[in-house]
Amino acid sequence: MSLKVAIASFAHVHAASYAQLLGSMPDIEVLSADPDGASAPDAGPRGAEFAASLGVPYVDSYDELFDWGPDAVVVTSENAGHRALVERAAAAGVHVLCEKPLATEVADGEAMLAACEAAGTILMIAYPVRFAPSYLQLRAMVQAGRLGDVFAVLGTNNGKIPIDSRQWFTDPKLAGGGALVDHTVHCADLIDGLTGGASATRVYAAANRILHQDKGAEVETGGLVTINYDNGLMATIDCSWSVPDNGPTWGGVSLQVTGTNGSVEIEPFLPHVGGTDASGEVFLPIGGNLDASMVGTFLNAVRQSGPATAGKQPAVVPQPDGAVGLRTLRIVDAARRSAVSGQAVEL
């Protein structure tokens, strides 16, 4: 059975990957809309032009997009726009794959979960690193007790500042913050998956704006977040946009997990064939297409659950779900407050 999948907004850089994936699937009909693209200050193409470059059909408004009657929607707007689109999808009984972070404010996230729960729609959060083979292996080892009692995690999600392709990432209102918001959540999600959903009890963050000062970013560009969880785990996440502009575009994500029986460190984007070509270094990733695994998981759940029934939980709740999105958003929110006060925030 063919599924109708809508793509709401091209604001997030990941929209391109999702659009290409969906467009290449034989049993998926795609329709996209990016009504705010025309007014965005981005250098790259947005709106109809961007849709054409990706080879996906396009309409000018969200009204037309939802009138099309999609089974599911991928929400890839600016972070601050997630709530309105997810609530609209829920009201229309449309299953949702929402780009991370869930929202910019905890209250928005809570409202989104409530809306999807009431409507019986799936709310999955786009955390693709969860689908990395190295992470799945790590999680299986942790679950099997191979590491003993896990007591400490050091995560890094570095990478380049995404300002060149999409300026809203450094707009405090639209993004909800800078590196603390953009990058803390990925590692927080990986940790959430390892712990089976432990909640943060205390969060400390230090942040600064030394990196990329020349670009006039109005948000923090460097950050270190230390988290204590209710299951006793301690973790630190380096969320800095600290890969220089001329650095490699790959890598930057790592998770070092220590238990009483040993430790495992993963770098999900490291597996590759290296070399040199005429333009310099060659990097051919061989770690698997994580977006494809994630989108596939979402679409399977949509198919198996069928149309949403108000008040009834979907038959399949794909992970990471909205609850993970909310737990990781709470960490980001606490980190933001801690970075301002200089003291840890108790949750």
Next chain:
Amino acid sequence: MTTPAPNAGQREVHMSEELAGLTVGLIGAGNISHVHVAAWKALGARIVVYSLEGAEELSKQYGLEVVESLDGCLAEAEFVDIVTPSATHKEITLAAIKAGKNVICEKPLTLTAADSHEVIDAAEAAGIRLYPAHVVRFFPAYKAAWDAIQAGRIGEVAVARFFRQASSPAGAGWYRDVARSGGVIMDLMVHDLDQARWMCGDVTSVYAAQNPPTVDGVSPVNVAAHVTLTHETGAISHCRATWGATGTTFQSGFTVAGSSGVLKFTSAADTGFKEELQDGGAAGDLLIPASTLGESPYLTQLRELAIGLRGGSDPRVLASDGATAVYLAEAARASMESGRTIDMKTFVSTGVTA
């Protein structure tokens, strides 16, 4: 200063004219004494050793001269190299100062900043030179990074991360007793607290978490500490120190990100030498950082410190640096206990060790 011979193996002798006729009084015969003895012998020094335990065994292994008392050791030596358990550093350093002997003291200089300042003041009053053995400043990777930062290669330092992990020493001996070792932060992370300050500048605040926590002055056997520092420059840095499961291979490393570049190193990956020998040798050992393939950093360190003690130029690490590293470790412990960020402008070392 002598020029270190590039690529020279540790076993070769690096006799140095500045150090001719040197007699070192080695006090202590535990883990770290072995690498110090190897370095002193390579430098052509005569070694007299005094220790409550293990002096005879160490002496037999390396051909040293055992002395039966601290006073005897102090009388015989030109200067002393203190490699005893941390809690005894202060008392032995003060005895050496009283005897008019210069001192090299293993890190941590003492277990509290107050004690460090007491020995520094005593040394200054007596005209004695006192250097702490913060050997990581002599490891080529760390020195190369420091040099590159000084030269502006990565612009303004923004975010730095340091880590250090080893097989836990806390199953036996004195390490687990926080009153004697200071715990994983004072014993292991103190290296990286010094590095963070060396590379990123003076520290303005300290936040620390440790898991599992220390209870009743007894450190867990397997434990990790995470400490975040803010620096006067605006930089932020993070240190992770882990006493891992038995057999954990010693590893350390850093990532320093600046406004125009990044420097990265890990001891496990960036050596240019990998081995896989099926001879049944056990992986992992002590808390002692693995040496590099070139000249032993311990040798580089002890030569530079010894030349300083003989009136040469100041080495790259001074007693005040050792005292500051201890002060930061104390602040980390205070933060851990209170859950608060410690403001280094107002933090007062209490002198409580457990």
